[in-house]
Amino acid sequence: MTDSNVETEDAPKKASKLPLIIGLVLALVGGGGGFFAVYSGMLFGSEPASTASAETVETSKDALPDVGYVALAPFIVSLTSDGPASLLRFAAQLEVPHEHLDEVERVKPRIIDVLNGYLRALSAEDIESPDALVKLRAQMLRRVQIVTGSERVSDLLVMEFVLS
Structure with a gap:
């Protein structure tokens, strides 16, 4: 075994x-x-x-979306840097569903104030890169949607963006 x-x-x-x-x-x-x-x-x-x-x-x-546009008056913003470009001329329009046009029109001064404050905090270096406008546009749209409500403003269209 x-x-x-x-x-x-x-x-x-x-x-x-x-x-x-x-x-x-x-x-x-x-x-x-x-x-x-x-x-x-x-x-x-x-x-x-x-x-x-x-x-x-x-x-x-067949159908386009039922939207309207709220024009924001052009304004000039001084930038924080001491570079060659120290002023920014900015104009935009907000794409708004038709049923919210009056509501957004009533808060337009607050929208301009928010955009003005955001753009003043930028420097020329923040704006001069090739993809800067896309990033800035997204940041501005988000700030506008916070002021108005996310369902009231669907897009921000930049009409004028000139450094001088």
């Missing part, structure tokens, strides 16, 4: 990697199938993706 015990202790069995490989393959197939089901709209979709996109194209061609 002692001889048989010696043989089993010397040769331990090596664990098989087959269950690990099968589990990994099944996880990849399941993940890919789940992604496809959600992406194609089979899961969590109220209607087929092709019908929804066709209706969106039809409505976007």
Whole structure:
């Protein structure tokens, strides 16, 4: 009996990697199938993706959004730096849903005050980079939406932006 015990202790069995490989393959197939089901709209979709996109194209061609524009009077702002450009002339218009035009028109002085304060804090170096207008526009729109409410102003259109 002692001889048989010696043989089993010397040769331990090596664990098989087959269950690990099968589990990994099944996880990849399941993940890919789940992604496809959600992406194609089979899961969590109220209607087929092709019908929804066709209706969106039809409505976007026929009707423009019902918006109006509130013009902000042009104003000149002195910049904080002592560089060659020390003045900024700025004019903008606000894109507003038609039902909120009167409300936004009433708070126009507060909007101009907020924009004036923000633009005065800038230096010429902040404005001179090529992508500065995009960043400044986003910052100004966010400040205007805080004053008016986010659903009242949908966009800020820069009409004049001149450094002198």
